[in-house]
Amino acid sequence: xxxxxxxxxxxxxxxxxxxxxxxxxxxxxxxxxxxxxxxxxxxxxxxxxxxxxxxxxxxxxxxxxxxxxxxxxxxxxxxxxxxxxxxxxxxxxxxxxxxxxxxxxxxxxxxxxxxxxxxxxxxxxxxxxxxxxxxxxxxxxxxxxxxxxxxxxxxxxxxxxxxxxxxxxxxxxxxxxxxxxxxxxxxxxxxxxxxxxxxxxxxxxxxxxxxxxxxxxxxxxxxxxxxxxxxxxxxxxxxxxxxxxxxxxxxxxxxxxxxxxxxxxxxxxxxxxxxxxxxxxxxxxxxxxxxxxxxxxxxxxxxxxxxxxxxx
Amino acid sequence: xxxxxxxxxxxxxxxxxxxxxxxxxxxxxxxxxxxxxxxxxxxxxxxxxxxxxxxxxxxxxxxxxxxxxxxxxxxxxxxxxxxxxxxxxxxxxxxxxxxxxxxxxxxxxxxxxxxxxxxxxxxxxxxxxxxxxxxxxxxxxxxxxxxxxxxxxxxxxxxxxxxxxxxxxxxxxxxxxxxxxxxxxxxxxxxxxxxxxxxxxxxxxxxxxxxxxxxxxxxxxxxxxxxxxxxxxxxxxxxxxxxxxxxxxxxxxxxxxxxxxxxxxxxxxxxxxxxxxxxxxxxxxxxxxxxxxxxxxxxxxxxxxxxxxxxxxxxxxxxxxxxxxxxxxxxxxxxxxxxxxxxxxxxxxxxxxxxxxxxxxxxxxxxxxxxxxxxxxxxxxxxxxxxxxxxxxxxxxxxxxxxxxxxxx
Numbered sequence: 001x002x003x004x005x006x007x008x009x010x011x012x013x014x015x016x017x018x019x020x021x022x023x024x025x026x027x028x029x030x031x032x033x034x035x036x037x038x039x040x041x042x043x044x045x046x047x048x049x050x051x052x053x054x055x056x057x058x059x060x061x062x063x064x065x066x067x068x069x070x071x072x073x074x075x076x077x078x079x080x081x082x083x084x085x086x087x088x089x090x091x092x093x094x095x096x097x098x099x100x101x102x103x104x105x106x107x108x109x110x111x112x113x114x115x116x117x118x119x120x121x122x123x124x125x126x127x128x129x130x131x132x133x134x135x136x137x138x139x140x141x142x143x144x145x146x147x148x149x150x151x152x153x154x155x156x157x158x159x160x161x162x163x164x165x166x167x168x169x170x171x172x173x174x175x176x177x178x179x180x181x182x183x184x185x186x187x188x189x190x191x192x193x194x195x196x197x198x199x200x201x202x203x204x205x206x207x208x209x210x211x212x213x214x215x216x217x218x219x220x221x222x223x224x225x226x227x228x229x230x231x232x233x234x235x236x237x238x239x240x241x242x243x244x245x246x247x248x249x250x251x252x253x254x255x256x257x258x259x260x261x262x263x264x265x266x267x268x269x270x271x272x273x274x275x276x277x278x279x280x281x282x283x284x285x286x287x288x289x290x291x292x293x294x295x296x297x298x299x300x301x302x303x304x305x306x307x308x309x310x311x312x
Numbered sequence: 313x314x315x316x317x318x319x320x321x322x323x324x325x326x327x328x329x330x331x332x333x334x335x336x337x338x339x340x341x342x343x344x345x346x347x348x349x350x351x352x353x354x355x356x357x358x359x360x361x362x363x364x365x366x367x368x369x370x371x372x373x374x375x376x377x378x379x380x381x382x383x384x385x386x387x388x389x390x391x392x393x394x395x396x397x398x399x400x401x402x403x404x405x406x407x408x409x410x411x412x413x414x415x416x417x418x419x420x421x422x423x424x425x426x427x428x429x430x431x432x433x434x435x436x437x438x439x440x441x442x443x444x445x446x447x448x449x450x451x452x453x454x455x456x457x458x459x460x461x462x463x464x465x466x467x468x469x470x471x472x473x474x475x476x477x478x479x480x481x482x483x484x485x486x487x488x489x490x491x492x493x494x495x496x497x498x499x500x501x502x503x504x505x506x507x508x509x510x511x512x513x514x515x516x517x518x519x520x521x522x523x524x525x526x527x528x529x530x531x532x533x534x535x536x537x538x539x540x541x542x543x544x545x546x547x548x549x550x551x552x553x554x555x556x557x558x559x560x561x562x563x564x565x566x567x568x569x570x571x572x573x574x575x576x577x578x579x580x581x582x583x584x585x586x587x588x589x590x591x592x593x594x595x596x597x598x599x600x601x602x603x604x605x606x607x608x609x610x611x612x613x614x615x616x617x618x619x620x621x622x623x624x625x626x627x628x629x630x631x632x633x634x635x636x637x638x639x640x641x642x643x644x645x646x647x648x649x650x651x652x653x654x655x656x657x658x659x660x661x662x663x664x665x666x667x668x669x670x671x672x673x674x675x676x677x678x679x680x681x682x683x684x685x686x687x688x689x690x691x692x693x694x695x696x697x698x699x700x701x702x703x704x705x706x707x708x709x710x711x712x713x714x715x716x717x718x719x720x721x
Contacts, residue, residue: 062404062684062686063382063401063403063404063405064382064386064404064405064408082693082697083693083697147552148552149552167552170552172700172701256495256496256554257497258495258496258497258554258696258700259495259700260696260697260698260699260700260701261497261693261696261697261700262700262701272689273686273689274379275375275376275378275379276375276685276689277685277686277688277689277690278378278401278404278684278685278686279685279686279689282686
């Protein structure tokens, strides 16, 4: 009885609250004032900068930005450029494989570490360590490892297997896989740690229940645990996706776009046309297209992911 | 570092002592050993006049340095002077009125009479006014051959492109890669430019690069060049190097027969202790058409609005072309001086060949003086794709090359 009374009193209090609440905009004023610089930054720098870039992508700006309209000429040239098309193909290949392989390898490693193995800390450190290196260092290290004369191919040949061929960085057809190996080596550790944290957040009772029902370990992971870790996967996906779109320094360090133009990526195209070719308009058009591509992928996904929840 | 310390010390002394001395900040991307030594010659000469040279070196090459310089100029905090390659890179800065007109210095010093070839001054001249100081000459049209490699293969060192191609199988048999080529796009496009001038001749080359005549690209002279370039591609397989100096190193140690590269490659031979004539040979214009292009570096002076700095900028401009400074700078840089009335201290056989060609007026303007950086970037991309894609034929790349030339501004 006392409990019910207490409860009803709380309800009345919360019911009364909106009546007394002043203007919505003045609520939590200090917090809003504190946010002001960040809001301005977002509007002026991010939004303003983006709009500025889009506007100038319709001009023939060279070394200096100038408002001389050029219609869609920059976009026509962009989409008729072989280098740009190769860049898009490469990014798509790298992106798809990178998402699949990173999630798969990271989850497998995390699940293995989660089996309460010995020396877990040591393994975790080893797997996470490459993440502490920049892409430039990663690129250089793998450039040496994959060098046919000094790297893997040289060592295997030295052991007597004379016909062994493994030179991804000098073969235009497979050079993207050479980049992918380095990218995975660098980035998987972080995703593994996020996954491991997610796995540790799973209630022990789930495991007990699964054992009672006689479900195997692998099946428990796939059928029960992975669906429960949905938020963790979303976080991982966002991190991997951001890494893919801005793929640039790894390419510069490892192959500088070669052999030929076979490992070019969009971000590198932007940098090269803007600063090497002194053609800002073309660079702006390319970066606008990069943003459009991100939106094409992001908007439907964000709608499904976050829009659905609101309705529910 | 040493240079910086020295400069800081010099700054302190000068600012304490001489009143009226002007500090000029000079930005450039000369950071390698020889380059830094060369730029310190400018700094010493400038400090000796009682003014102060504030060194603004930017590591990472022109593509890194140029955007930084441009943003400083646009942001209203220009350096007093900055290095660009002369030619069309600074065109827009001049058009926007950001660069100091130094025509009066040019007239007072009589640059029109002393700067040889005159195309160097022309490429600093926009609408009849002079905006930059050319300080040196670098040319692309050289083939460097390893005497040791040819001795090992038992064939005489070629004296022209035809002999080079016909002796290539002998080199292959001896396990030597005939042509060393780095993987960077500018090297492949540069080598193509050299072959175009040597095999298609001056007229066709100028029609393409100067008049942007796309029909000439499709013509028979250029068809031969594309064929030869395709053949050269096969001659270079087996050597996987990236940087130009690695390719030069392969020529120096005799694992490659030859390299097509500008005269800056001679610096590498000198560092390795190779002697022109005995250890290596050089063929200007591939031994076919002995013409040199005349690229190089130039200094520009941004408008500051401060009359004192402006006077100092003009003084520095005149100093850079004075005979003593030209000798000390170019000796350190390994480049040729822009005035023929000075003597370099050490001249080897190959440098002498270059000087003779300059004196005879066998020169053409550099590709960077004729083509905009945008066009050069497109050609770089095309030629590097061709070089690394064996399935791409000479005819296909010829068509694409002519499309780019037709669109060139």
